[in-house]
Amino acid sequence: MGMIICEKHGLSGFCTVCIHLFEGLETTWVAFPEFPGTTLTKVCAHCAEKSNLSELNHLKGMTFDDQLNMSEDAFEKQLEIIGEKHRQITTKSICILCYDELQVMHHRKSSLPDPFPVYENTLVYQDRNQVKQLEDYLKTHFTFPKFRYSIFHQGQPDKSAIQVSRGNIRKPLSIDVYYITEHGQQQQLIQLVDTFFERIAKKQRLIRFYEKEDVICKTLPNGGHSQERREGNVLREVEIK
Ligand SMILES: [Zn+2]
Ligand SMILES: [Zn+2]
Numbered sequence: 001m002g003m004i005i006c007e008k009h010g011l012s013g014f015c016t017v018c019i020h021l022f023e024g025l026e027t028t029w030v031a032f033p034e035f036p037g038t039t040l041t042k043v044c045a046h047c048a049e050k051s052n053l054s055e056l057n058h059l060k061g062m063t064f065d066d067q068l069n070m071s072e073d074a075f076e077k078q079l080e081i082i083g084e085k086h087r088q089i090t091t092k093s094i095c096i097l098c099y100d101e102l103q104v105m106h107h108r109k110s111s112l113p114d115p116f117p118v119y120e121n122t123l124v125y126q127d128r129n130q131v132k133q134l135e136d137y138l139k140t141h142f143t144f145p146k147f148r149y150s151i152f153h154q155g156q157p158d159k160s161a162i163q164v165s166r167g168n169i170r171k172p173l174s175i176d177v178y179y180i181t182e183h184g185q186q187q188q189l190i191q192l193v194d195t196f197f198e199r200i201a202k203k204q205r206l207i208r209f210y211e212k213e214d215v216i217c218k219t220l221p222n223g224g225h226s227q228e229r230r231e232g233n234v235l236r237e238v239e240i241k
Contacts, residue, residue, distance in 0.1 A: 002014060002039070004093065004094075004095050006094075006095035006097070006098060008095075008097075008098065008125065008126065009095050009097040009098065009124075009125050009168065010125045012095035012096050012097055012098075013095070013096045014039070014093050014094060014095050014096060015039060015040040015041065015042065015093070015094065015096060015099050016039045016040065016041040016042070016086075016091045016092065016093050016094075017029070017041070017042050017043070017091065017092060017094060017099065017102070018042070018043035018044050018047040018089050018090065018091055018092075019090040019091065019092055020043075020044040020046065020047065021042060021043065021044050021102065021106075022092045022094065022102070024102075024105060024106070024109065025044075026044035026045070026046065027106035027107075027109055027110050028044065028045055028106075028110075029042040029043060029044060029045075029106075030042065030043055030044070030045060030047075030048040030053060032053065032056065032082070032085070033056050033057070033059035033060045034059075034064070035059055035067055035078065035079070035082060036064065036067055036068055037079060038079070038082050039093070041086070041091065042099075043089055043091075047088075047089045050088060050089070051085040051086075051088040051089055052085070053085060055081070055085075056081070056082065056085070059078070097168050097169060097170075100116075100168075100169050100170060101169055103115050104118055104169065116170060117170075118169055118170075119167055119168070119169060119170065119171060119172050119204050120169070121202045121203060121204045122167035122168075122171075122172040122173045122202050122203075122204035122205065123166055123167055123173040123200070123202050123205075124166055124167050124168055124169075124173075125166055125168070127166065127202065128166060130200060131164060131166045131173065133196075134164055134173075134175075134193075134196055135162070135164040137192070137196050138162060138164075138175075138189070138192055138193070138196070139158070139160055139162070141192050142188070142189055142192055144160040144161050144162050144177070144180075145160075145161045145178065145179035145180065146159040146160065146161055147159045147160070147161045147178065147213060148213060149213050149215045149217075149227055150227065151213075151215055151227040151228075151229050152178075152213050152215075152229070161177060161178040161179050161180075161213075162175065162176065162177045162178075163175075163176045163177075164176075167204065167205075171206075172204040172205050172206045172239070172240075173202075173204065173205045173206070174205070174206045174207075174208065175193060175205065175206070175207045175208070176208050176210060177189065177207070177208070177209055177210065178209075178210045178211075178212055178213055178232075179210075179211075179212055180209055181209070181211060181235060186209050186236060189207070190207060190238055193205070193207060197240075203240055204240060204241060205239070205240050206237070206238070206239045206240075207237070207238040207239075208234050208236075208237050209234065209235045209236040209237075210232045210233065210234055210235065211232065211233045211234075211235050212232060212233075213229075213232065214229070214230040214231065214232030214233070215227050215228065215229055215230065216228040216230060
């Protein structure tokens with residue numbers, strides 16, 4: 001997936017939508033079949049009809065591997081046909097999170113239930129100063145254990161075993177802490193977070209206490225080492241919805 005720098009969401013993946021979906025004039029969409037080397041594209045029913053999108057239906061039954069294994073000629077021909085269809089439609093590339101917001105807007109406009117659980121009251125990219133303040137506040141008021149594996153403390157020179165990640169429309173701001181296993185200490189940290197959020201309007205947040213970092217270490221054939229991160233064991237989870 002290509003990347004785009006969105007003013008609202010920062011560095012994100014992107015997809016392409018027809019101008020009618022983008023402007024909210026149409027709310028039901030049809031997806032172009034996925035094909036290697038093409039962008040994820042969704043268009044309104046009119047644009048799908050105008051470009052005879054159904055001619056690509058045979059691609060939907062194919063796996064990514066099937067598609068890659070087509071003969072070179074057939075593959076190139078297919079790319080050409082897809083490109084031709086794209087040229088018949090006025091499109092706009094938008095970031096994946098902008099697309100998610102658009103989807104929610106479309107659903108609500110059509111009085112449909114939200115397409116996924118929506119977080120609208122959480123600190124996001126645009127609140128990154130507050131997210132940074134939260135992290136600094138916690139670090140100055142609490143002594144954290146240290147991360148032991150570089151895969152976790154990369155970009156975190158002090159190695160404190162905490163990760164604060166901003167939220168977006170699909171997930172709340174999250175505070176992940178490691179090696180704090182004692183209930184009283186967990187309580188102390190939860191209290192600190194609550195205190196910080198007293199002056200913050202967007203309250204949705206998720207605190208997770210992990211037993212430890214979960215890493216698989218491997219020795220490579222050349223003698224080097226690799227680390228692979230796994231979703232570790234959560235001891236306790238506190239969510240403010
Ligand atoms: Zn359209
Ligand atoms: Zn965006």
